[in-house]
Amino acid sequence: xxxxxxxxxxxxxxxxxxxxxxxxxxxxxxxxxxxxxxxxxxxxxxxxxxxxxxxxxxxxxxxxxxxxxxxxxxxxxxxxxxxxxxxxxxxxxxxxxxxxxxxxxxxxxxxxxxxxxxxxxxxxxxxxxxxxxxxxxxxxxxxxxxxxxxxxxxxxxxxxxxxxxxxxxxxxxxxxxxxxxxxxxxxxxxxxxxxxxxxxxxxxxxxxxxxxxxxxxxxxxxxxxxxxxxxxxxxxxxxxxxxxxxxxxxxxxxxxxxxxxxxxxxxxxxxxxxxxxxxxxxxxxxxxxxxxxxxxxxxxxxxxxxxxxxxxxxxxxxxxxxxxxxxxxxxxxxxxxxxxxxxxxxxxxxxxxxxxxxxxxxxxxxxxxxxxxxxxxxxxxxxxxxxxxxxxxxxxxxxxxxxxxxxxxxxxxxxxxxxxxxxxxxxxxxxxxxxxxxxxxxxxxxxxxxxxxxxxxxxxxxxxxxxxxxxxxxxxxxxxxxxxxxxxxxxxxxxxxxxxxxxxxxxxxxxxxxxxxxxxxxxxxxxxxxxxxxxxxxxxxxxxxx
Numbered sequence: 001x002x003x004x005x006x007x008x009x010x011x012x013x014x015x016x017x018x019x020x021x022x023x024x025x026x027x028x029x030x031x032x033x034x035x036x037x038x039x040x041x042x043x044x045x046x047x048x049x050x051x052x053x054x055x056x057x058x059x060x061x062x063x064x065x066x067x068x069x070x071x072x073x074x075x076x077x078x079x080x081x082x083x084x085x086x087x088x089x090x091x092x093x094x095x096x097x098x099x100x101x102x103x104x105x106x107x108x109x110x111x112x113x114x115x116x117x118x119x120x121x122x123x124x125x126x127x128x129x130x131x132x133x134x135x136x137x138x139x140x141x142x143x144x145x146x147x148x149x150x151x152x153x154x155x156x157x158x159x160x161x162x163x164x165x166x167x168x169x170x171x172x173x174x175x176x177x178x179x180x181x182x183x184x185x186x187x188x189x190x191x192x193x194x195x196x197x198x199x200x201x202x203x204x205x206x207x208x209x210x211x212x213x214x215x216x217x218x219x220x221x222x223x224x225x226x227x228x229x230x231x232x233x234x235x236x237x238x239x240x241x242x243x244x245x246x247x248x249x250x251x252x253x254x255x256x257x258x259x260x261x262x263x264x265x266x267x268x269x270x271x272x273x274x275x276x277x278x279x280x281x282x283x284x285x286x287x288x289x290x291x292x293x294x295x296x297x298x299x300x301x302x303x304x305x306x307x308x309x310x311x312x313x314x315x316x317x318x319x320x321x322x323x324x325x326x327x328x329x330x331x332x333x334x335x336x337x338x339x340x341x342x343x344x345x346x347x348x349x350x351x352x353x354x355x356x357x358x359x360x361x362x363x364x365x366x367x368x369x370x371x372x373x374x375x376x377x378x379x380x381x382x383x384x385x386x387x388x389x390x391x392x393x394x395x396x397x398x399x400x401x402x403x404x405x406x407x408x409x410x411x412x413x414x415x416x417x418x419x420x421x422x423x424x425x426x427x428x429x430x431x432x433x434x435x436x437x438x439x440x441x442x443x444x445x446x447x448x449x450x451x452x453x454x455x456x457x458x459x460x461x462x463x464x465x466x467x468x469x470x471x472x473x474x475x476x477x478x479x480x481x482x483x484x485x486x487x488x489x490x491x492x493x494x495x496x497x498x499x500x501x502x503x504x505x506x507x508x509x510x511x512x513x514x515x516x517x518x519x520x521x522x523x524x525x526x527x528x529x530x531x532x533x534x535x536x537x538x539x540x541x542x543x544x545x546x
Contacts, residue, residue, distance in 0.1 A: 029216060034100030034335040034370045035325035043192040043216050043497030048225035051184070054213040055229035058155045058182035061210030066152045066180030070129060073178055074122040079205045081118035081330050082173070084111060091197060098193040100288050100335030100370060102326040109168040109289060113452040117171040120454035121475065125178040128475045134483075136365040140512070143489035151480040152180035154232035159222050161237045162337050163292040163392075165191035166198055171454070172235050172469055173202065177211070182233065184213045186222050190338055197241060227255055233477075234258070237294075240416075241465045247466075258467030258477055260459060262390045263418025266411035267447060268433060269310060270424035271303040277445060278423040279313035282396060285447035286423070287321060287374045290333050291394035292341065295419040295448040297440065298391055300398045301407040307400040311378065314398070315361035318376045323365040324395075330521045332365070333394055335370045336436035342370050352377055352384045352397070360398070382413060390416065404433055412438045417461030421447040440464065493540040496531075506545050508534025 028042035065073065084091065088111050095106035135140040156176040160169035165187055176183045187195030194451045199214035217225060223246040226234055235258045236246055243259040248255045267285070286297040302310050323333040336342045353359065360381045365373040377397040380387055382396050386397050401407045411420060420439040424430040427444060434442040440460035441450050450456045451470070459468040468474045497509055505531050514527025537543055 006416050013303055013517050020103055020115070021356070025094055029189055031098060031191075033097045034337050035097075036369060038266070040097055040193050043196065046215050046217050048118075048217065048221055048228065051215060051217060051222075051225040052229045054184050054215055055155055055226075055231055057210040058184055058213055059230075060153055061208055062152070062180075062182035062216050065177075065182060065208055065211045068180075070178070070452050073180065074125050076205045076207055077118045077122035077125075077174055077178060080201055081115050082123065083201050084115040085205065088112075089202075091166065094197050095194050096326055096334070098191045099162065099165055100337050101292075102334045103329060104326075105334065106166075109452065110164055113454070114170040116166070116452070117167075117454045117470075118174050121171075121174050121178045123280075124472075125475070128472055129179065129479070130305075138516070141512040142489060145488055146483060146485045149482045149484055150179070150476070151482045152479060154181060155230075156181045156235065156478065157226040157229075157231035158183060158185045158235045159219075159226070159238070159317035160185070160187050162190040163294070165194040167452075168237055170198060171474075173198075173212070173473050175469070175478045177207070179475065181232075181478060182211045182213075184215060184229075186215050186217060186227070189216070189219055192216060208423045224249060227253060231255065236260070236263075236413075239423055243306075243465065252269055258469065259465040260294065260418075260467075260469065261416075261463060261465040263439075263460060263464050264298050264390045264414055264415045265295055265416075265419045265421075265439070265448075266299045266301060266414075266420045266437070268404065268407045268423065268437075269296045269300065269306065270422065270426070270433075271305050272425050272431070273306070273423040274425060274445070275306060275310050275313055279310060279317055281286050281423070281445070281447055283317040283321070283374075285449075286334055286396035287318070287394045290372070291345075291374075292337060292392050293392070293448060294392075297316060297396055297421070297447055299387055299411070301401045301410055302398055303404070303407075304402055307398070310461065311360060311376075311398060314396075315376055318361045318374050318396075319363055319464060321363040321374045323371055323373060324364055325366070325369065333374055336372055336393065337370070339370060341392060342372060345372055345391055345395060348385045348389070348391045348393070349375060349377075349395060352380060352386045355381065355384050357384060357397070362538075373382055382410065384536050388414070397414040406434050408433060412436075414438075416464045418462070418464040419443070419448055421445075438462065441466075489538070495539065496534045496538055500543075501544060502543070504546070505534060 027045050029045050030042055090113050092103045096103045096112055116279040132148045134146040158169055158172050173183050180235045202212050227249055233256045237260040240261045243261040247257055271435045279288045282297055322355045324331045360378040361376040363374040365371045372396040378398050381396040419441040420437045421432045422430040423445055430444045438461050451458050455471050456474040457468040457471040459465055467477055467499040511527035511530030515524050518524045518527055
């Protein structure tokens with residue numbers, strides 16, 4: 001690795017000012033630019049004991065934060081939004097340097113969605129947190145008024161991945177804070193410089209001391225450290241294997257978890273699709289961020305009648321992709337963030353070609369740095385790893401189908417179900433297909449960008465995870481629902497079913513059942529008479545003698 005520091009001073013000022021207290025530090029984490037290998041800086045590594053202290057401090061600060069009016073909590077989020085907008089260029093460059101993605105990807109897929117999320121949750125938090133009155137289920141008990149109240153969880157732990165190191169944790173932090181929680185955030189070890197910039201944005205927003213903590217601990221100990229420290233809920237984005245391990249560990253203390261564990265996402269191209277739009281969408285959704293997108297296109301099922309023209313369009317666009325380091329913005333696909341991911345992608349391609357797949361088209365790519373060409377595969381089967389597992393790289397595979405029923409069956413033939421898309425000019429037919437797909441998010445004539453819409457929930461079926469983030473559903477995951485019931489009937493001494501019990505009480509309650517659901521009508525009238533006699537005890541009328 002080249003040890004020369006490369007970011008310019010304008011970018012470094014977002015990173016360097018952040019220094020953590022010297023608590024149990026043993027070593028530092030080095031950050032490297034995946035595109036050039038240049039050293040970006042070091043971040044002090046902390047320990048499980050530091051997590052314990054951070055959670056304890058957050059727990060002390062959280063009640064005061066939760067007690068503030070929502071408008072005061074959201075005022076800090078507006079300041080965060082404004083800071084992101086003002087420093088967008090610097091943030092995009094930091095994200096690009098630390099993760100290897102292009103600055104356009106960083107701005108479009110991370111910085112802009114983060115600003116939109118801060119704005120959306122700041123404007124909607126009061127509505128999301130407002131008490132919700134429940135409509136009575138029994139008209140005779142309508143004097144029992146029930147409301148759902150949203151209560152903050154307490155201390156929320158967030159463990160985020162390296163592929164979207166700014167946008168993914170950002171929305172979760174914003175929702176947690178707006179709901180009245182304190183937050184302890186661990187970003188991926190591979191993208192610590194982004195973590196520093198993100199932490200600085202929040203720390204300079206005027207949050208009370210102790211409400212937000214950014215920590216750097218190795219991924220192998222983070223989950224256990226968070227759970228042992230007593231967080232109230234854990235939000236994790238990462239691999240299926242690690243997610244299952246964390247869920248098992250969380251079961252020991254019944255700590256709730258929200259897991260987003262990736263996908264191997266299908267795209268269905270119908271016979272009547274706009275093929276040019278579909279090809280453009282496929283190359284973007286499959287290759288943006290060098291394919292390192294959990295909701296990106298990996299499998300494409302195309303009606304056999306249009307597969308040839310579709311492949312010609314898609315192949316042309318794949319070949320024309322410009323892969324390389326982002327020095328002058330004139331690049332489409334950046335570097336692969338980690339060396340291990342480079343090997344995973346290569347192995348998936350080797351496995352596919354060894355089993356009979358054909359590389360129909362591929363782009364050029366630099367030989368130095370962690371770059372891979374964009375690849376379009378054909379002649380694929382569901383026995384190949386690219387069709388069974390998450391490749392997480394600039395690779396898409398096309399399989400022809402004879403019908404949309406076959407396309408749905410193949411699309412659902414996966415243990416993952418994060419996102420999917422249907423491409424058709426018949427929106428009603430596309431909607432019917434979308435409802436048959438086993439995925440948490442299905443888009444029509446677009447793909448994956450719903451993650452950038454703050455109002456749309458994000459999460460998947462099957463092994464793609466449990467729970468949701470984003471939108472009102474995601475915001476609700478940052479709270480505990482509490483039901484409060486008031487009795488508004490004046491003069492009440494006791495409920496009809498209270499003690500003492502006897503045949504009179506039994507017949508009266510049976511009368512209520514007959515009155516509500518009995519048949520024929522005389523039975524309902526008789527039941528009403530018996531219940532109303534019993535109901536009189538509500539106001540202190542003595543029960544008749546046995």
